[in-house]
Amino acid sequence: MTRVLVLGSGIAGCSAALAAAETGADVVLATKATRPEETTTHWAQGGVAVSRDDPEAFAADVVEAGDGRCDAHAVDVLVRNADDAVREVLVETLDVPFADDYGREAPTPRRASGTSARRPASTSSRRSSRTSTTTRT
Numbered sequence: 645m646t647r648v649l650v651l652g653s654g655i656a657g658c659s660a661a662l663a664a665a666e667t668g669a670d671v672v673l674a675t676k677a678t679r680p681e682e683t684t685t686h687w688a689q690g691g692v693a694v695s696r697d698d699p700e701a702f703a704a705d706v707v708e709a710g711d712g713r714c715d716a717h718a719v720d721v722l723v724r725n726a727d728d729a730v731r732e733v734l735v736e737t738l739d740v741p742f743a744d745d746y747g748r749e750a751p752t753p754r755r756a757s758g759t760s761a762r763r764p765a766s767t768s769s770r771r772s773s774r775t776s777t778t779t780r781t
Contacts, residue, residue, distance in 0.1 A: 645670050654683040655692060659733045692734070694726045702726070 648664040650657050653675035661673045677683055695702035703723045707714050734740040 648672070649674060651675070652683075653677050655734070659729065662733065662737065692726075692730055693722075694730050695723050696727070699723045 646664075646667070646669040648661075648669045648671045650661040650664065650671060650673045653673060657673060657675065661671045665671045675683075693702070693706070703719050706719050706722060
């Protein structure tokens with residue numbers, strides 16, 4: 645059996661752990677967080693960056709937020725895959741209740757800091773404060 649170590653319990657780490665587990669891998673997720681509220685995903689108040697219909701502007705926002713220090717290949721991979729990853733992992737697999745066109749409530753997406761447009765997919769304010777965890781002992 646393949647063993648996979650995932651570092652970080654934010655949305656990226658949990659998505660990677662889920663993907664590895666779905667292949668039958670033995671997954672260990674390590675995090676410095678002691679509670680789910682201690683991840684940058686939680687600090688983003690349920691917002692997840694996606695490109696929507698403007699990948700060039702999304703890439704520019706990422707580079708600007710990274711003070712121009714971003715790896716160009718990593719930015720390209722993010723921009724090409726963010727929308728599909730959100731839809732496939734968070735909406736279709738985990739049924740995350742997004743409050744915009746990724747979900748079921750359909751208000752206008754909010755504009756988050758570090759973005760030039762109303763881009764982030766976000767959970768509704770009444771649901772974003774709920775967090776659930778599963779631990780294995």
